[in-house]
Amino acid sequence: MRVPLEWLAEYCDPGWEPERLAERLAMTGTEVERVTRAGTPSADGFVIGHVSSVDAHPDADRLSVCVVDTGGGERTIVCGAPNVAAGQTVPVALPGAVLPDGTKLRKAKLRGVESDGMILSETEIELGEDADGIIVLDGQGAPAPGTPLGEVIPLSQAVLELEVTSNRSDCLAIFGVAREVHAVTGAELAPEPWAEDAPAEGEGALEDLASVTVEVPGLCPRFTARVFTDVSVGPSPLWLRARLIAAGQRPINNVVDITNYVMLLCGQPLHAFDLDEVPGGELTIRAAAAGEKLTTLDGVERELDAGAVLVCDREGPSAIAGIMGGRRSEVSEATTRVLLEVATWNGVNILRTSRRLGLRSEASARFEKQLHPALTMRAQHLASRLLVELAGARLVPGTIDVSAGEPEPRVVSLRVPRVEALIGMEVDGETCAERLESLGFGVKLRKAKGGEIAATVPLERDSDVRREADLIEEVARLGDLDKTLPSTLPSAPTVGGLSREQRLRRRAEDVLRGLGADEIVGWSFADAALGDRLRLPEDDPRRRLVSLGNPLSGEQSAMRATLLGSLLDAARLNLSRGAERVTLYESGRVHLVESGAAAVLGRHPAPVSEPHRLGLLASGAPARSWRGEGAPVDFFAVKGLLEALCAQLGAEVEVEAAPEPFLSPGRSAAIVLAPLDDEGARGDPVAAGWIGEVHPLVARSWDLESAAGFELDSGALIAAAGAGRERYEDVTTFPPVHEDLAVVLPDEVSARELRERVLEAGGELLVSARIFDLYRGDQVGEGRRSLALQLAFRAPDRTLTDEEVAGRREAITAAIGEVGGSLRE
Structure with a gap:
């Protein structure tokens, strides 16, 4: 980015030498690659002159002998320009310039004619x-002869070349x-x-002159357009x-130059269309x-792919959005009506x-940020005013504004400590607030909250400042970090640790x-077709995948919504390599689009949650040993692993029959956990x-004969875990x-219903009711089964008597009868 100091001084002039300013900017995070000069090395010797007379050169047909008043007297200057004429005000370079x-x-x-200077082109x-x-x-206010030329036009100026991150x-x-x-x-x-x-003094109705349709709002969050006549x-x-x-x-012409000038001044690119070259004034994004092909302003025909965005009219592409306009609708000397796009x-x-x-x-370099x-x-306001002033344009009232809604300014909190x-x-x-305000932040100091600042981020810094650490960086870089005195690190040791x-x-x-x-550690990426392979219905939230804009391959085009894939x-890979049976687990995150959220590309991504999951899958032949065939891979095998896991973590787990599209009917269930509160009580x-x-x-x-597994939310498991919250309980005295x-x-x-009734009645x-046996046969009859329960009774303050236990046993027997059961003789 080249920053002419003469232009910069119009908006902020510290009066510093360029090298000093460059050094100060570099020390505060704005890197200056070099300081150069534009134009002449010095403005000395360049003045305004007035052409008093013009005569033909006696020995050259194409030369003229001019008498020019340069303020200190008249000089004879030989000039070869065909447009020189008496009465003109011209720039002159004197000997020594x-x-x-x-x-x-x-x-x-x-x-043969001595020339005492040069009239400049x-x-x-x-x-x-x-x-x-x-x-x-002549149109510059007719400055007096002898006026330094540098006071009329920027003749020699220092330029800062910035390396913008x-x-x-x-x-x-x-x-x-x-x-x-x-x-700084x-x-x-x-x-x-x-x-x-600019004042809107143009004739006609805007809706009759132009219209804009945006077909890809995710790629074009906002499109504004104005129309100018009499340009x-x-x-x-x-x-x-x-x-x-x-x-x-x-420089090209006043209209194009204005768009470039506004872009350089405020950082927002613009593009001007010759409205008469836009059929019907209709633009479609x-x-x-x-x-598709388009010849751009540089005269090169370019072939596009499906990822590009185009600004089109009825006849086809008219510009590559955000990069370069098309030659067909460019502004020329014949243009009288302009459509200004921002x-x-x-x-x-x-x-x-x-x-x-x-x-x-230059436009793409800004838009890509x-x-x-x-x-x-x-940009519309500034460019409109300049078009009226410098191109004689008349602004048609109104602005076409196609937008998905302007987001609220970002507010970030900053804790002074x-x-x-x-x-x-x-x-x-106060210092933090002053530094942020000088950078354009809106600041509200909340002293009541221990020195907390609510900072409203300037619009031009919205993509840069997003969190507290960014604000701290802004405060720090405006301090004299280069003058910070060395200090000894605190001697107190810091001990790291893990959260619960x-x-x-x-x-x-x-x-x-x-x-x-x-x-295993699987890919966080998944195939967009995974939902079909898992037989997920169309309305299943696990089908709403977070898509990748630049995937590694077609089979890894989205973020996974389940660990099962x-x-x-x-499992397929290991079994195909000779393993007879595998039991695999994965601990990792999945990515879920929040319910009802629409995918929005660019600045406003769809709300996405990233819960941590724990998944297990067993597959393959039953394990064999000298004792014979092992347990098959079925529901009860993985249920035993789940129960063992929860027992080790102190979590109470139940399974309830529930269908899942990727599980066998009658062999699928939901995992149910009861969370613990801070007092150790179980919730719903x-x-x-x-x-x-x-x-x-x-x-x-997946080329598997059979498989069984489970997947549960780690957060729910941890919330239900009693591990780490153990309390001493005397279990030996009584x-x-x-x-x-x-x-x-x-x-x-x-x-489960039987066990719950027994515990309630007891x-x-x-303190516990454990099912340890199941029997079916002639002794219990068709459609019935026998379950054996082991009951444990205990009081914390005494040894129970037979009478106390007998009373509870009678209540349990009655509860069993209420569900259609009876004690087996």
Whole structure:
């Protein structure tokens, strides 16, 4: 980014030497690569002259002998320009002046006539490309002869060349750099140049002249357009051309130059269309079709892919959005009506399209850093005013504004003690507030909250400042970090540690390893077609995957919503390599789009949660040993592993029959856990995951004969875990009384319902009821089964008597009868 100091001084002028300013900016985080000069090395020897007379050269047809008043008297100057005439006000280089190429001017005889200076053309002082004619300043307020030329046009000026980092899009604007200079030097900052809009005096209705349709709102968050009539296209004034050239831009015509000038000043790119070359004034913003072609302003025909975004009219593409306009609708000298576009584009899309085309422009360099949608109207106001002033344009009332809604300004909290802790310097709240305000932040100091600041982020810094650490960086870099005195680190040792969640998560993984499971680390990416392979219905939330914009492959185009896919992949791989049976587990995060959220690309991503899950899968033949065949891979095998895991963590787990599309009917269940509160009391049970045997069609899709597993939410498991919250309880002084019951039940009554009724009827004295046997046969009858329960009765303050236990036993027997059961004889 080239920043001419003459232009910068219009908005903030500290009065410093360029080298000093460059050093100060570099020490506060704005890197200055070098300080150069634009135009002539010095303004000395360049003045305003008035042509008194022009006569033909006696010995040269193409030369003229001019008498020019330069303020200190008249001089004879030989000139070869065809447009020189008596009465003109012109720039003159006197003997001793140094031209931009280093040539030092001196008196010289040209075909026998001594020339005491030079009447200048644009090329000779690097103000343009017109080398044939001289510069005529009659329209510049008729400065008096002898006036230093540098007071009329920017003749020689220092230029700061900035190395702008990817997060500082605000420094790609002259006013943004001016705000930075204001913050680091304390010099006064001028008012914002876009505050005043142009008067709307054009004729006609805007809706009759132009219309805009945005088909890809995710890639174009905002598109604004204005229409101007009676536009007079021609050369820009010298001051404008001089500023553009010093900033590295080539002047073209006043309309295009204004768009470039506004972009450089406020950081928001613009594009001007010749409205008469836009059929019907209709513009459509859409995605490009693969292979579509467009000839851009540089005269190159470019082939586009499906990732690009185009601004189109009825006849096809008219511009590559955010990168370069098309030749067909460019502004020319014949243009009289202009449609001015100021839009916001998806930064990631602009960056990728620019790279694919090998085309990087000043506009794309800004858009790829993701500009805020509200910046569009700033540019519209400033450009409209300049078009009216410099091109004689008339603004048609109204603005076309297609937007998904302007986001609220970001507010970030800053704790003053945290600033001191991170940067190691004493900084009070008032200083923090002053530094942030100087950078354009809205600041509200909340002293009642221990020195907390609520900072409203400037729109041009929205993509950069997002959290407290970013604010601390802003405060720190405006301090004299280079003058910070060395200090000794605190001697108090800091001891690290794990949170309870981390400890329990690692303990759960250790338990699974102890149960014989092997850990895998699967890809966080998944195939977008995974939902079809898992037989998920269309409305299943696990089908709403978070898509990747630049996936590694088509099979890894989204973020996973379940661990089951990676577990099945690992099981297939290991079994295909010779393993007879595998029991695998994975501890990792999944990515879920929140219910009802719409996917929005760019600056407003869809709300996504990333819960941590624990998954296990067993597959393969039953394990064999000298004792014979082992247990098969079925529901009860993985249920035993789940119960063992929860027992080790002190969590109470239940399974309730529930269908899952990827599990076998009748062999699937929901995992239910009861969370613990701070007092150690159990809350209402909540669903925490699934368990069951994988559906045969799903297993076959992974070339597996059978598989069973479970997946549960780690957060729910940790909330239900009693591990780490153990309290001492005396279990030896007053031992429990054990009794066994054999209960005959109808098949439709679940074992869980029986156990709950028994525990409820047993009251506080019944501390456990464990089912340890199941019998079916002729002795219990068809449609019935016998369950054996072991009951444990205990009181914390006494040894129970037979009478006390007998009373509870009678209540339990009655409760069993209420569910259709009876004690087995």
